[in-house]
Amino acid sequence: MFLKEADLLSFSFKQFVYKLKAHSNLLYGLMLIQIIALFFSIGGVSHMSSSNGELSVSVNTYSASLVIGFSFIWIFFIGILLTTKQYKKIELPLVTSSLSGNLSDIGFLMIASIFGSITSTLVGVLQRIILYISFDQTQIIFDKFLISFYDLVLGIVIGTLYMILISALGYLIGSITKLSMAFVLIIPAIIFGFLRVYTDFFQKVLLVYTKEAALPLFALKVLITVIILFGVSSLLSPNKEVSQ
Amino acid sequence: MSVIQCQNVTRSYGKLKAIDNLSFAIEENKLTGLIGRNGAGKTTLLKLLAGYLKPTSGEIEVFSQKPFNNLEGSSKTMFVNDTMTFPDSFTLIDILSEVAPFYANWNSNLAKGLLDYFSINPKQPHSKLSKGSKSTFNSILGIASRCPLTIFDEPTSGMDSAVRKDFYKALLKDYLEYPRSIILSSHLINEVEGILEDILLLNQGVKSLHLPVLELKKFAIGLRGNAQVIQRFVEGKELIYQEEFAKGYLYVVLRSELIQPELKLVRQSGLDVLSISTDDLCIYLTAKSRGGIDYVFKRS
Secondary structure (H helix, E strand, O other): OOOOHHHHHHHHHHHHHHHHHHOOOHHHHHHHHHHHHHHHHHHHHHHEEEEEEEEEEEEEEOHHHHHHHHHHHHOOOHHHHHOHHHHHHHHOOOEEEEEEEHHHHHHHHHHHHHHHHHHHHHHHHHHHHHHHOOOOOOHHOOOOEEEOOOHHHHHHHHHHHHHHHHHHHHHHHHHHHHOOOOOOHHHHHHHHHHHHHHHHHHHHHHHHHOOOHHHHHHHHHHHHHHHHHHHHHHHHOOOOOOOO | OOEEEEEEEEEEEEEEEEEEEEEEEEOOOOOOEEEOOOOOOOHHHHHHHHOOOOOOHOEEEOOOOOOOOOOHHHHHEEEEEOOOOOOOOOOOOHHHHHHHHHHHOOOOHHHHHHHHHOOOOOOOEEEOOOHHHHHHHHHHHHHOOOOEEEEEEEOOOOOOOOHHHHHHHHHHHHHHHHHEEEEEEEHHHHOOOOOOOEEEEEEOOOEEEEEEEEHHHHHEEEEEEHHHHHHHHHHHOHHHHHHEEEEEEEEEEEHHHHHHHHHHHHHHHOEEEEEEHHHHHHHHHHHOOOOOHHEEEEEE
């Protein structure tokens, strides 16, 4: 009589829409962060100059990597934020179970990742336009200055995948700290400890995600990792009682 | 059909048993009052029913299913309490329209009408409301959601007397128009007994009684008069309450059925026979020590 799966999906989707509307202010926060990052990057991310008395060369490098970096940090904190009591509490007056709550959170993080990736890519374009207008055009070395539409889309897709990965990591860390506040101290301690002791291992893990040239393979890696991360997060919550 | 079935339910917080071996059943489409004093376990029981908490032991079934972390149960249950939280990015009128898709029987005209009637500014966020307005708004959600099981936990706290009366009227009207199972917790029984059908009285996590209000009104009887005369009648009978209101004069309360056959004789002996209001009865039944507050003063 009661179609459980259909209802789980339908209520999760309703919750997702609810959260999307409720948390839209978080997306404005991202845009603010990106504008701040843009201001920092307009001065150039690195500066190099040399002269031999007759000729002096000065090179300013500009990049939107700061904008993307800030967006990555933002999505990480959004992942954690969604697991906090304050944000979980808004589910209570709705029709909810812990799984539908998680699914709607995941949906929100995906949309936030797509949004974050698109906007940070576009901020990169904006930066180029600002540079183009504000400089004498002959001074610009067109190394990767003009981006093709294909590259733009590729950048957005890859940015989205990274952001989903980072958000899933944040969500898992948030879910673990919900089990006990002690993890707030334990998790950073473990991460830093491991980083020092198993530096090579960490670098290898990092390379798995950062040095993948083939997009489908990269997407697959991210997908598998994200499913594991979100899966573990979801498994951690079903026995949690509502504390108010 | 029973909407709620509890079998030997216990819920403890550490060593404290908030609910202790409680068994009861609530029939479909009843308006039940959950009455108890502060700390009697009312909120804990309601949270168990709403699926917020798990019982430490025993079985709870709401619509024949365990309510904890149950989506189907959640879709049929509305739990109104004073900790309901809504996003600050929503105004009240937004909340009404955003919550609506979740509840199949949602009556949006009623919700808007009530919001308008109670003259709460619909353009403000939920967190900015005063305590009374918050209770009113949450109760509006409870009424408008028309869930098969609607639970109100102390819905009137903070409401002024006029709003309280209107709320009870609105609840009763909508209940009559659209019957469903409603549980209303309160510690002010005289305020709610007019609309309730059944009363479940909770005392320190234990069920004191579960009766229709009409029966509760006739449940007990009070005798007042000369102590010796009273003693003759109540010898060996279980007393609900006993108070020596003056030297040699006694006031006792006991179940009506125990004294019914001798009532004529009692009156002839010059004793006052008093009916007991449900409010007083509940106080007597949940008294921690016989003798009431006077006892404290007598000792000191």
